[in-house]
Amino acid sequence: MKYAIPTDDGKTVGSVFGRAINFALYDHEDGSYAILANEGANSEHGAGTGAAAFLAERGVGTVIAPEIGPKAAAALAAAGIAIVSVPAGIELGEAMARTIAHTS
Amino acid sequence: MTIAVASGKGGAGKTSLTSAIAAAFGESCVVADCDVDAANGAIALGALPWESEPYFAGPGFSIEIAACIACGACAEACRFGAIRQRPGGNSYAIVPELCERCGACVDRCTAGAIVTSEKEAGRLFVSDTRLGARLAHAELLPGEDTSGKLVRKVRERADRLAGHEGIVLVDAPPGIGCPVIASLTGTECVVILVEASVSGIRDAKRLIELAASMGRKMVAVINKTGLDTAMDEEARAAVREAGLPLAGEIPFDPSLRSAEERGMTWLNVEGAAGDCVRAAIAALRSLVDSYGRR
Numbered sequence: 003m004k005y006a007i008p009t010d011d012g013k014t015v016g017s018v019f020g021r022a023i024n025f026a027l028y029d030h031e032d033g034s035y036a037i038l039a040n041e042g043a044n045s046e047h048g049a050g051t052g053a054a055a056f057l058a059e060r061g062v063g064t065v066i067a068p069e070i071g072p073k074a075a076a077a078l079a080a081a082g083i084a085i086v087s088v089p090a091g092i093e094l095g096e097a098m099a100r101t102i103a104h105t106s
Numbered sequence: 107m108t109i110a111v112a113s114g115k116g117g118a119g120k121t122s123l124t125s126a127i128a129a130a131f132g133e134s135c136v137v138a139d140c141d142v143d144a145a146n147g148a149i150a151l152g153a154l155p156w157e158s159e160p161y162f163a164g165p166g167f168s169i170e171i172a173a174c175i176a177c178g179a180c181a182e183a184c185r186f187g188a189i190r191q192r193p194g195g196n197s198y199a200i201v202p203e204l205c206e207r208c209g210a211c212v213d214r215c216t217a218g219a220i221v222t223s224e225k226e227a228g229r230l231f232v233s234d235t236r237l238g239a240r241l242a243h244a245e246l247l248p249g250e251d252t253s254g255k256l257v258r259k260v261r262e263r264a265d266r267l268a269g270h271e272g273i274v275l276v277d278a279p280p281g282i283g284c285p286v287i288a289s290l291t292g293t294e295c296v297v298i299l300v301e302a303s304v305s306g307i308r309d310a311k312r313l314i315e316l317a318a319s320m321g322r323k324m325v326a327v328i329n330k331t332g333l334d335t336a337m338d339e340e341a342r343a344a345v346r347e348a349g350l351p352l353a354g355e356i357p358f359d360p361s362l363r364s365a366e367e368r369g370m371t372w373l374n375v376e377g378a379a380g381d382c383v384r385a386a387i388a389a390l391r392s393l394v395d396s397y398g399r400r
Contacts, residue, residue, distance in 0.1 A: 072287065090292075
């Protein structure tokens, strides 16, 4: 399973999804980790749905975020991507740990 | 803590109510005027800008005369009729006011004559106000429209000014689209301002549906009561059916408007209408406090 977390500073969970500056991608199977720049962070409209498509293309199965807008949530659901809610500002590792504890 | 004031319908009294709440909160509060298409927080609050920077929307396109081979493929591709032949017919030009920045012309141009550049669409401001509250706002150039991106930028500035302990008041745009969603994101409470009119009630219902889908806590205020008792009752029923607490009702009263014309907010209006405003804001404060700080 691949997990994606919006992050502005690359260390903590960001407050927004579609306009997050980066996404942290964790692959739980092989333990790999990457920070990807969110290409849609500066789009005028449709940032949330754009981010959903961006993550779906990369095979993400779960998004971990404080809040997802209604259109982005619908797009994630259509792509079969689960959403786990965590507070903004916590460390990325902490967000992952909470998610694994929550889902397993 | 962030509180948004939204109504669905335009002209329902969002900025007036926001300004009155800001006056009540005073210096601890930062207003984010996110109704950038019709930004009037600066007028209502008496803004004294002390910082500004340009705002860049999406890319802007233009055609280089020297490179253009006048084939007309771009004009044919443009669904908005934004590309026209220059006088003489030897090249084409983009009319910026009509361009929707879709980029179809760039794909069609075989001569590589269409260049993109960052297009300045307006300015972002940070201001002091005569009420003590600070204000983050923006101004768009003619023909530019607001967007989730711009709302986000205004809110980032407001968040920075307020810090962790401060209160941010978001004056949301009308409607239920992208800029409104960006205005409600990450707020602890949404004040649903229901105008006691057919369109005011209908638009408020649509907004409540949106805010509920985002899991927002809501408080209602009804504005412009006393014009039609049946309509007032309908507005109350809409609030009741949605299960929202009602902080108060503000009557349609010329004294409120004339106070604003004199540069005051609703908070300081003497008489019955002003009493209704103060009661509603006091109720709002205690409800918002009960929702707690993050």
